[in-house]
Amino acid sequence: MRKRTALVAFAATLTLLAQPAQALPQEAPLAQASLAAATPGIGHDYEPLRDAAARSGKTFGFAYAPHIANSDAKYKAIAQREFSMVTAENNMKWDATEPRRGQFTFNGADEIMSFAAANNQKVYGHALVWHAQMPAWAKSITNRDDMRKAMNDHIKGVAGRYKGKIEAWDVVNEAFEWDGSRRPSELQKVMGNSWIEEAFRTARAADPNAKLCYNDYSTDGINSKSTAVYNMVKDFKARGVPIDCVGFQTHLIVGQLPASNKQNLQRFADLGVDVRITELDIRIQLPASQQALQTHATEYGQVVKNCWEISRCTGVTIWGISDKYSWIPQVSPGWNAALPWNDNYSTKPALASVANAMGAKKNGSSTGLVCGISAKVGANWSTGYTTDIVIANKGTTPIDGWTLQTTLPDGQKLATGWSGQFTQNGQRLSVSNTSFNKTIKPGESVSFNFNTTKNGNSSTALRNFTVNGQQCT
Numbered sequence: 158m159r160k161r162t163a164l165v166a167f168a169a170t171l172t173l174l175a176q177p178a179q180a181l182p183q184e185a186p187l188a189q190a191s192l193a194a195a196t197p198g199i200g201h202d203y204e205p206l207r208d209a210a211a212r213s214g215k216t217f218g219f220a221y222a223p224h225i226a227n228s229d230a231k232y233k234a235i236a237q238r239e240f241s242m243v244t245a246e247n248n249m250k251w252d253a254t255e256p257r258r259g260q261f262t263f264n265g266a267d268e269i270m271s272f273a274a275a276n277n278q279k280v281y282g283h284a285l286v287w288h289a290q291m292p293a294w295a296k297s298i299t300n301r302d303d304m305r306k307a308m309n310d311h312i313k314g315v316a317g318r319y320k321g322k323i324e325a326w327d328v329v330n331e332a333f334e335w336d337g338s339r340r341p342s343e344l345q346k347v348m349g350n351s352w353i354e355e356a357f358r359t360a361r362a363a364d365p366n367a368k369l370c371y372n373d374y375s376t377d378g379i380n381s382k383s384t385a386v387y388n389m390v391k392d393f394k395a396r397g398v399p400i401d402c403v404g405f406q407t408h409l410i411v412g413q414l415p416a417s418n419k420q421n422l423q424r425f426a427d428l429g430v431d432v433r434i435t436e437l438d439i440r441i442q443l444p445a446s447q448q449a450l451q452t453h454a455t456e457y458g459q460v461v462k463n464c465w466e467i468s469r470c471t472g473v474t475i476w477g478i479s480d481k482y483s484w485i486p487q488v489s490p491g492w493n494a495a496l497p498w499n500d501n502y503s504t505k506p507a508l509a510s511v512a513n514a515m516g517a518k519k520n521g522s523s524t525g526l527v528c529g530i531s532a533k534v535g536a537n538w539s540t541g542y543t544t545d546i547v548i549a550n551k552g553t554t555p556i557d558g559w560t561l562q563t564t565l566p567d568g569q570k571l572a573t574g575w576s577g578q579f580t581q582n583g584q585r586l587s588v589s590n591t592s593f594n595k596t597i598k599p600g601e602s603v604s605f606n607f608n609t610t611k612n613g614n615s616s617t618a619l620r621n622f623t624v625n626g627q628q629c630t
């Protein structure tokens with residue numbers, strides 16, 4: 158419903174209004190536009206980041222916990238809007254999928270598969286074999302062949318169930334130590350060095366279409382650990398052990414992004430495998446200082462840029478959405494602020510930094526502004542014309558204070574206006590609210606009008622409308 162504000166005529170307009178109208182008021186709209194709705198509550202005004210990533214041939218992913226989506230609508234809305242890839246934060250791990258030997262439980266994993274399918278997202282499988290979140294029954298096996306059977310049966314059970322539907326699997330997670338030696342896990346102790354390649358061969362047979370990855374943390378720069386992984390990948394490639402990709406978790410402490418991050422990713426890519434940032438978060442000691450948040454933003458942007466500059470880097474996955482549900486406070490008490498979204502879904506500088514590194518376009522408003530404009534010529538005579546403009550609030554939140562801008566045809570000047578505060582700068586006309594039409598409630602509109610001198614240019618076509626800086630044409 159449009160609600161017309163009563164016109165307030167000023168004496169200064171009388172000269173223009175006194176001139177005889179040369180044409181009857183026209184009803185042809187000069188501009189009629191409504192903006193695509195910016196999803197309310199996402200905390201920023203960029204296009205969906207998945208769209209920006211897609212233009213570079215990459216995916217933007219997140220660690221997904223279905224129980225949160227079921228209880229938190231904002232989490233769900235962001236999960237659907239921003240991401241083109243989903244990693245199960247926990248539901249595809251060994252303890253979740255095979256809590257008792259030979260008894261597979263796929264409820265959570267299935268829920269993730271259907272969420273991803275419904276939202277046109279790829280699924281990154283995480284993780285088939287890992288010493289953590291490995292069920293007690295498996296950890297307690299001491300016989301080598303029995304452990305191999307348990308591991309291979311697990312891989313066949315899980316990778317087999319989702320055969321053809323998983324983009325890539327973390328076949329093995331976190332098998333190395335800081336110094337580059339093998340982690341002395343039950344897997345390593347019972348099976349010896351060959352267990353990693355055996356896991357990869359079993360996974361390839363179970364799902365020949367999934368890319369098979371090795372994933373680890375603190376391998377983000379060139380160091381003893383990443384070099385040990387590098388040497389393993391090189392050896393696998395040389396011997397024909399099936400490996401397609403390496404995941405770099407990138408759980409960082411603010412200020413500690415290794416300078417060699419890009420060089421490290423590149424050296425793996427040069428071995429002929431894909432690389433990916435698989436679990437990005439950057440923790441800050443609480444309370445987070447402004448300076449820490451700036452470094453945090455710079456490092457988030459740098460990680461994305463490093464990946465974007467490497468053709469074999471398939472994209473970036475962040476380990477959650479909002480700090481509210483991050484795993485960081487559990488493992489690192491007193492630290493968090495690790496993700497781009499705060500507890501209340503406002504965004505940190507890191508969000509803009511990520512968006513800009515991806516080349517994301519702005520397309521909405523952080524206030525959820527959704528506007529529609531109609532502009533009509535109300536009277537048209539030889540030396541001037543009157544324009545009536547209506548701004549409609551087509552969104553769900555009140556617009557509390559507005560400034561409309563438009564460009565007048567060359568040489569034309571504002572003569573006077575009503576129901577707004579008018580200023581002209583070059584051909585750009587700005588009209589801000591008065592005290593009596595400041596708020597536009599959802600579904601309502603305000604109107605104002607003004608006279609313009611023609612100065613020899615008879616066009617009445619106004620161009621480039623914005624409301625509060627947002628494009629409305």
Ligand code: XIL
Nearest residue numbers: 220246247283284330374406436484
């Ligand atoms: C974490 C989850 O985020 C937590 O919810 C869970 O309690 C423990 O695991 N490296 C990995 C991830 O590969 O699976 C871990 O996820 C974080 C570290």
